[in-house]
Amino acid sequence: MIEQRFDPQQYEQRIYQRWEDGGCFRPSGDTSAQPYAIMIPPPNVTGSLHMGHALNNTLQDILVRHARMQGKNVRWQPGMDHAGIATQMVVERQLSEAGNAGRRDLGREAFVSRVWEWKEKSGGNILNQLKRLGASCDWENERFTLDEGLSKAVGKVFVDLHGEGLIYRDKRLVNWDPHFQTALSNLEVENREVAGHFWHFKYPLENGETYQFPTDFDENGEATAWETRDYISIATTRPETMLGDGAVAVHPDDSRYAPIVGKRVLLPLADRYIPIITDPYPDPEFGSGAVKITGAHDFNDYQVAKRNNLPLYMLMDEAGRMVQSLDQDSRPIMPEKYVGLDRFEARKAVVADIDALGLMIKVEDKIIQQPFGDRSNVVVEPMLTDQWYVDAETLAKPAIDAVREGRTRFTPETWEKTYFNWMENIEPWCISRQLWWGHRIPAWYGPDGHVFVALDETAAQIAAHAHYGAPTEIVQDEDVLDTWFSSALWPFSTQGWPDQTPDLKAFYPGAVLVTAFDIIFFWVARMMMMGLKFMDGQVPFHDVYIHAIVRDETGKKMSKSEGNVIDPVDLIEGIDVETLIAKRTSGLRQPQKAPAIAKDTRKRFPNGFEAYGADALRFTLAAMATKGRDINLSVDRVAGYRNFGTKLWNATRFAQMNDAVFGAEIVPDTLTRPVNRWIVGEVGACGARIDEALGDYRFNDAAEAIYHFVWDVFCDWYLELLKAVLQGDDEAQKAETRKVLGWTLDQIFKMLHPFSPFITETLWEQTASRDGFLMQQSWPVDTPAPWKDPAATSDIDWVVRLVSEIRSVRSDVNVPAGARVPVRLIGASQDTAQRVADNAGLITRLARLDDISLAQVAPNGAVRFVVDEVTVALEVADLIDRDAEINRLDKQLGKLDSEGAGLEKRLGNDAFIAKAPAEVVREQRQRLEEVQAARVKLSQARAQLAEL
């Protein structure tokens, strides 16, 4: 006999270990079976499990366990991403906290080996947390993006793309992170709204020239008032960049400035003259309509400068400090006093100096969009540098086609729009990073700067020799590749590519990619591009399932600074409120928020979290994984699904107490009891619903199907119905029922297993001596047509309806719960009579009757209601509350009247009869007949009651 309740802490980790030792996570290797592969979104080596990971991996695990049980050859490919910037950041911080030399003092080789040390020691914590969640990854095939094999793939892809001209080196404006001192791709830049200023400056016209500037207009837009100006007004949110201005631009149609286009203004502080030009870029409605053009430090200005052949002056170094540049006449562009200032210091100085010159018009407070590095959190600076780029536009075309042609399908479909929108407007992808942790770019430079791209140094040297006609010293590019470059190859690099391995053949393309929408661009799109390019035009996966983002129960994003993070491990293992508060309030960027966070946490979770276990968390996530954008995780629901596990646990205990036979096979057609035939059909229906829902990635529907079946069908009805049989004295019936009971639980364990693997595996092993693990059993249902006996189903459905009605009426007329009452059925058909005969024992037990029989006339004083064609009379004469009963009947009659009226109105509408489908019309007619018949019966009952 199993113990009173399931203790997740006691079983989960042990069971996981046994699965792993038993090799349960390996592909079956059965080459005749359908392969089924999922590539895990490789978490960062620095990562720790948050709720998003928990959701992401729970969904994958459900799919993978289901597929395994269906007999497929399954690989769930695990691994980690080396996470260039994130990891380098962690190790650099550690170095500085320990008071060690910085990375530059350490030198490249020493630093990189420090990172490897860190990785071996502290990296990959998240993978153990995934195991805690029950993730059944094929750990024996774990990969790391900096592995030898994957690095080989990266090198080959780089060399091949370069050979085709799809990777190239170019000097252009990039997003520069002054903290990490590296280039970033557009995707790593986060535009945020921050409170800033809009400074309005005067740029004086050369030689004190003046013009008439309109200041007032009539309703036709004609100027009605003017003022004389000897300057042009410009506005900027980044004043320090004015030192590098190459021109002032106005829109060609902007008549206000027409008189001075082509003239020059004095660039204050810099004491240079720059032209006033026209360009379509300035918006006459915005600001003064005149825009200063700093070609080397602004993406829009860069385009204007290119179009108009303006000079591009570098204003800053890698760390964002001001540097001197020279103009075409080799004169410095700015006064020495600004050189060496940090960019924000320079801003203050420029503003003060402009003000001192009397050229400041005004300063506005303004919410401005500012680009930040997503890792460094510092303001990103557009900088003109040499970087490596991927011609994403060319690679995107086949990737767009593949989705258009349905070779890869997005679920929910709407994300295809997002994908297309980005892919059709894709920019060159900057892939070089000025970091040390990553794949070093396989490019070498000769003394004259000639580039040799090759798989390794030897090959590069051979190329250099050939090029220069003599052995020549070459130096490798200092930069590394964007982390996402290696992630883009994940679906094939993990399976052994460029070698043509059996794994590659079996597991590419993958069945489905499961991820959140925030990395569609970073990762999904790029895997599509690279997969199609290097795997002979084959997509990397057939489906892309985009799941929601997990938020807190009020819909706020979980974030450390808000102190509303719910750690999945805390839900699994439990946490008391003090520890939870301590966790949420430590290491805050704004420590003053701590008291509010503590108060809120205490209010919301006065007892912390219980140890709900991994199964409860998994089931909750599955049940909430609808095809929406957000999941607001509520801890109450986790508790509810923990209760669900307890419910099943106790149902199993009950079965054991009643000598249920586990592990036996049954032959449905040989069963004699309707309840048993019925439950077998219900098992099949439940399995079919799960299959259908999972096939369509409707995890919530799948979870709901098994939940409903276990609780509302199996526990509430089947177990109650069979008590009557088990307590009877027909040994043959009892034997059959014990067998079906055990069998049904076996099927439940299997069907629930993908969602809640631990409790089901525990029950599996504790209920019988089994051959192998539950997770290795085959899925119990053959869809789409599982076995079912329609007659048994409608019999039991009728019993259920009758019992429910009797219970409801008893409660309505206040019959004491313990009272046993007789019931008479009036006007029963042959079928009903037979059902009563077959099931009298069940009905009397469940409805707490002392007798059920057929009758011609209802006895006086009976409470009456209608089930199908029969009038049910509950003889409660002594117990009846007459007024309550009249009340009840009036309420019933009222309902029937309004429903009947609606039906009559609809059926009286000729258009409805003519246009609605015949089946709908028939249904409505039938329903009306039922309503009318019931109405007649209840009216009689009321009349009779009123006479008493």
Add this chain to the structure above:
RNA sequence: GGUCGAUUAGCUCAGCGGUAGAGCACUGCAUUGACAUUGCAGGGGUCACAAGUUCGAACCUUGUAUCGACCA
């Protein structure tokens, strides 16, 4: 500014052409055995608003309001 999305029971969310569902919360009743992490019964919604299409609209169309995400 562009794109996408949301608005359904007190709360968190399903449903997406045939007269509204779940979990939690709430109310009443039930405690000698599977389970109080329970059972039985129940209350609660003009499906944001407006117009339209349709025999029929929570669901389709258009507009409005509010909220949100992503991209500029």
